[in-house]
Amino acid sequence: MKNKKTSHHKPIKLSGIEREGLLITTFGANAELEDEHGNVVYCHIRKNSDPVITGDRVYWLPEQDGTGSIVGHLPRKSxxxxxxxxxxxxxxxxxxxxxxxxxxxxxxxxxxxxxxxxxxxxxxxxxxxxxxxxxxxxxxxxxxxxxxxxxxxxxxxxxxxxxxxxxxxxxxxxxxxxxxxxxxxxxxxxxxxxxxxxxxxxxxxxxxxxxxxxxxxxxxxxxxxxxxxxxxxxxxxxSPGVREFGLRHVNKDQVLNGFIEFKSHLQQCKFRDCRHQTEPGCAIKQAVKDKKITEQRFQSYCKILAEK
Incomplete structure (x- = not known):
């Protein structure tokens, strides 16, 4: 699920006077962060900076009116x-x-x-x-x-x-x-x-x-x-409630990787490129018949795979 938009960020030109903070919420082009002393600072997110989100460690500049400007984020661990x-x-x-x-x-x-x-x-x-x-x-x-x-x-x-x-x-x-x-x-x-x-x-x-x-x-x-x-x-x-969690950026191999109980059976499929649908000699379908994989999880896999 790595994506250029998320796994990398633009190089940030720092002047040396930027401070670091913890982003605690965002709303549109504005945000609130905690500074190094735990104080909450209302900030504006600069338009030319990479998108930031709650949980980010960010670089920001204090403004004269007590607010701040977020100029970028530090590397993310997740x-x-x-x-x-x-x-x-x-x-x-x-x-x-x-x-x-x-x-x-x-x-x-x-x-x-x-x-x-x-x-x-x-x-x-x-x-x-x-x-x-x-x-x-x-x-x-x-x-x-x-x-x-x-x-x-x-x-x-x-x-x-x-x-x-x-x-x-x-x-x-x-x-x-x-x-x-x-x-x-x-x-x-x-x-x-x-x-x-x-x-x-x-x-x-x-x-x-x-x-x-x-x-x-x-x-x-x-x-x-x-x-x-x-x-x-x-x-x-x-986080806000959702009515669905979109996986439209995920490929077929990544869908399969999300069903961890399938992994021990994958090497037993007759064909290396088996998608576990209509292919003969599919070890995943056999595992479903043997009740080693639940029918519900298998049908869930098939439904999500069909969206790809």
């Missing part, structure tokens, strides 16, 4: 982004150590969205955690079904945390995992990302997104990505 098409990328967060995929009880729970984030996670080498939130809303009728659906991911090696901001279940586990790390919360609207931030950071002023009962889609109350500090030395980035 960058999460989605693809609206093969050429247009949407930056989500920089310098992150973990992608926290947040979901909730039906109708929100979507393996398709989880799988798309996992493709990004695997190709960007950023660990992913699946956080099933709002367990206090589970019923006797759907608890077993949901556990079975999420156990699929636990069995192939992903960490799955069950949480509730009402009962506080799972929050200490998430907080411990994020110690000295920077994580980004991603997922659909209305899954409780802002409520999780509020509990872990005690930022009670955050607007809370609720599901629209009329459309069963989330209301987009979180409109900007924002970084919050945790007491354990970690950081947590809240």
């Amino acid at each position: 960058l999460l982004y989605s693809g609206e098409n093969a050429y247009k990328l949407k930056l989500i967060a920089a310098n992150i150590d973990a992608i926290i995929i947040v979901t909730a009880p039906p109708p929100v729970l979507s393996e398709d969205m989880i799988d798309r984030y996992l493709i990004a996670s695997e190709n960007l080498s950023i660990p992913a955690v699946i956080l099933f939130n709002k367990i206090d809303l589970l019923t006797q009728q759907n608890t077993d079904e949901i556990e079975q659906r999420l156990t699929v991911y636990a069995k192939i090696g992903y960490r799955v945390i069950y949480s509730s901001t009402y009962t506080h279940d799972g929050l200490a586990q998430l907080d411990h995992y994020l110690q000295d790390k920077t994580g980004v919360l991603v997922g659909a609207s209305g899954v409780g990302k802002s409520s999780i931030i509020a509990k872990l950071t005690r930022e009670q002023a955050i607007k809370i997104a609720e599901l629209s009962h009329a459309t069963q889609l989330g209301k987009h109350t979180t409109t900007t990505t924002h970084l919050y500090h945790l007491a354990n030395g970690g950081n947590l980035i809240d």
Whole structure:
């Protein structure tokens, strides 16, 4: 998933008076950063600079009115982004150590969205955690079904945390995992990302997104990505809810790379260029028949591959 627009940045001509800061949020051509003393500075992003995003370490110049101008960013260790098409990328967060995929009880729970984030996670080498939130809303009728659906991911090696901001279940586990790390919360609207931030950071002023009962889609109350500090030395980035996570910039090999349980079977396919669709002697399809790979994950792979 490396892209010239994201893996490299323009050489920055520094005058020597620039200061470094941590970008905590952006809104249009403006941003807020923390300076070396932890003070928040309102800044303008220069038009000729590379795009910057929450989590970036940036170079900036102070202005006489107390604001600042961002002139560029330092090299990134990681960058999460989605693809609206093969050429247009949407930056989500920089310098992150973990992608926290947040979901909730039906109708929100979507393996398709989880799988798309996992493709990004695997190709960007950023660990992913699946956080099933709002367990206090589970019923006797759907608890077993949901556990079975999420156990699929636990069995192939992903960490799955069950949480509730009402009962506080799972929050200490998430907080411990994020110690000295920077994580980004991603997922659909209305899954409780802002409520999780509020509990872990005690930022009670955050607007809370609720599901629209009329459309069963989330209301987009979180409109900007924002970084919050945790007491354990970690950081947590809240990102706006999405209705889909675009992978239009990802190629077929990268889609395959996102399904980690396929890897041990790939060398057994009859043809080296097997796409695991209609080809004879496909070890992946045989693994599905043998229940070594779930039908749901295989169909998810086929659906995403068909978009390429």
